Amino acid sequence: MSGQSTRRTVLKGAALAGAAGLGVAACSTESNVGHAQNPTPTAPVALGAPDEVPVGGARLYREQRLLVHCPAQGQYKAFSAQCTHAGCVLDKIENNEGNCPCHGSRFDVTTGKALQGPATVPLPEVPVRVENGKLIAGPKA
Numbered sequence: 276m277s278g279q280s281t282r283r284t285v286l287k288g289a290a291l292a293g294a295a296g297l298g299v300a301a302c303s304t305e306s307n308v309g310h311a312q313n314p315t316p317t318a319p320v321a322l323g324a325p326d327e328v329p330v331g332g333a334r335l336y337r338e339q340r341l342l343v344h345c346p347a348q349g350q351y352k353a354f355s356a357q358c359t360h361a362g363c364v365l366d367k368i369e370n371n372e373g374n375c376p377c378h379g380s381r382f383d384v385t386t387g388k389a390l391q392g393p394a395t396v397p398l399p400e401v402p403v404r405v406e407n408g409k410l411i412a413g414p415k416a
Contacts (some may be wrong), residue, residue: 293401314340314357315401316413325351325410333384335368341412342373343403347362353403354387364371373398 362378380394
């Protein structure tokens with residue numbers, strides 16, 4: 276019986292080590308800066324006045340995890356501001372590029388395209404519109 280007992284102990288130890296390894300792997304890809312399960316809004320989000328987004332530029336709404344680009348007066352495109360690599364929220368926009376502070380990924384704020392890795396997937400586009408003088412991102416209510 277001592278052989279069975281030893282085998283069980285070894286198998287139990289291997290199972291615990293495997294479970295611990297999975298926990299570490301899962302945590303290592305999460306952001307320390309607000310990783311959200313859904314990178315795009317599931318309900319309408321009011322962002323403020325449309326003129327807060329410069330024509331030809333973009334504005335980062337970090338708390339809402341969104342960025343909005345204004346290619347021409349009265350036209351808007353919105354993207355998730357959550358990096359597609361590990362879920363960190365972009366921290367700034369420079370030269371029409373969104374910057375991820377966690378691993379250095381950079382995104383074109385006019386298209387959402389990943390410009391510099393480790394991210395390779397573009398930022399998801401989010402519907403955006405002007406309603407009652409305010410920018411509203413996300414699906415219609």
